[in-house]
Amino acid sequence: MEIRVLKYFLAVAREENISRAAEVLHITQPTLSRQIAQLEEELGTQLFVRGKHLMLTDAGIMLRHRAEEVTELVDRIEAEFSEPEDVGGKISVGEGAIRSSEILMKAMVQFREKYPKVQYEIYSNTSDFIKERLDKGLCDFGLLLEPIDIEKYDFIRIPVKERWGLFMEKNHPLAEKEVIEREDIKQVPLITASRLSMQKEIANWLGEDTEQMNIFATCNIITNAQIMVNPGKICFMTVEGAMDSFQRENLVFRPLSPALELSSVLVWKKFQPFSRAAGRFLEEFKNMLEEYKGA
Numbered sequence: 001m002e003i004r005v006l007k008y009f010l011a012v013a014r015e016e017n018i019s020r021a022a023e024v025l026h027i028t029q030p031t032l033s034r035q036i037a038q039l040e041e042e043l044g045t046q047l048f049v050r051g052k053h054l055m056l057t058d059a060g061i062m063l064r065h066r067a068e069e070v071t072e073l074v075d076r077i078e079a080e081f082s083e084p085e086d087v088g089g090k091i092s093v094g095e096g097a098i099r100s101s102e103i104l105m106k107a108m109v110q111f112r113e114k115y116p117k118v119q120y121e122i123y124s125n126t127s128d129f130i131k132e133r134l135d136k137g138l139c140d141f142g143l144l145l146e147p148i149d150i151e152k153y154d155f156i157r158i159p160v161k162e163r164w165g166l167f168m169e170k171n172h173p174l175a176e177k178e179v180i181e182r183e184d185i186k187q188v189p190l191i192t193a194s195r196l197s198m199q200k201e202i203a204n205w206l207g208e209d210t211e212q213m214n215i216f217a218t219c220n221i222i223t224n225a226q227i228m229v230n231p232g233k234i235c236f237m238t239v240e241g242a243m244d245s246f247q248r249e250n251l252v253f254r255p256l257s258p259a260l261e262l263s264s265v266l267v268w269k270k271f272q273p274f275s276r277a278a279g280r281f282l283e284e285f286k287n288m289l290e291e292y293k294g295a
Contacts, residue, residue: 001042003074006067008035009047013064016053072138088117089277094130095122095143096221099241100158100264103292104143107285114284118277126220127195134269140278142267145239147197153267156285159292162262164205165255166190167236172252174235179257182206185213185237192237194218202237205260 008025012032015021022029040047047060056064076090093108095101112118123133127148133139134153144150145162166180166188174184185206190213192202199218206213216234236242239262240253266285268274274282 001039003071005035005039006071008032009039010064010067010071012036012048012054013056013060016055018054069136069138073136076138087115087277087280089275090119090121091141091275091278091281092121092123092133092139093141093143094133094139095124096127096130096145097124097242098143098145098162098239098264100143100160100162101241103158103160103289104266104285107281107288110288111281111284115277115280118281124221134267137269137272140268140274141282143264144267145198145264146262147201148265150265150267152270154270155265155267156289158264158266159289160264162239162241162264163255164202164237164239164260164262165253167238167242167251167253169250170252172233172235174254175252177254180254181257187214189214189216189234190237191215191217191219191234194220201260201262205256205258 008021008027011021011025012018015024018033018036019029022032025032036047043059043063045059046057047063049055049057076092091108093104095104108120112120123130123139127142127144130139130142130144131148134142142153143158166174166185168175168188172188174180174188177184182205192215193199202213240255268282
């Protein structure tokens with residue numbers, strides 16, 4: 001199976017049409033049709049349901065996922081080995097919506113001012129998704145909220161505490177309080193993190209099982225829930241930085257009391273060789289953190 005054929009397959013999956021995909025790829029339609037037919041024969045399965053639009057079969061969906069990973073990794077390898085002597089290329093970073101992202105973004109801006117040929121690929125998702133990309137060599141760095149298993153990674157702990165609390169509408173009864181206490185939590189429906197380690201941290205803070213809480217929903221990415229749900233009486237239990245990227249005119253944040261504060265870490269896979277740009281960025285980031293701690 002050739003990388004070229006996988007890219008052909010991805011083009012057809014994206015365009016849902018052989019003719020349009022052939023135009024994008026600058027090859028003839030018969031050639032592309034033959035390549036897709038040979039790929040299906042090689043794999044021993046049908047990849048597309050033929051019709052007005054080509055639709056992926058279950059096998060096709062699985063292949064698309066794998067093909068995207070393979071072609072992205074190959075592109076990264078080619079880019080790394082074709083780097084010029086000066087610092088350039090792409091640095092891939094996975095991160096979530098946390099306050100530590102501000103420090104990371106400041107470092108990225110400063111680094112690019114020094115090395116303007118550098119570009120960034122930023123992936124915002126859950127810690128599990130980011131770790132998966134790190135393990136596959138598709139991310140250089142991940143910014144993760146603790147607690148998290150980092151046995152396979154080297155890391156730097158970010159000197160910023162991520163404060164937990166409730167986001168709610170301004171007219172919510174709890175918005176009148178300066179802090180949210182344990183008894184307050186039991187009174188309201190909540191949307192909170194689905195990650196098991198986060199559930200345990202909340203349970204430890206609460207002093208009892210989270211089943212005693214009024215959980216409306218759990219969500220892997222809390223900002224997605226903010227888009228989907230008109231909060232009303234529903235509160236979002238998350239870290240303070242989770243909603244920073246949204247307009248917050250109608251939302252207020254109230255911290256938990258006693259305080260629940262967690263750290264975050266910048267991680268990278270152990271023994272993974274860096275590109276020139278990623279290696280240099282890590283050095284600069286460490287220096288910036290030393291200055292930050294000393295300020």
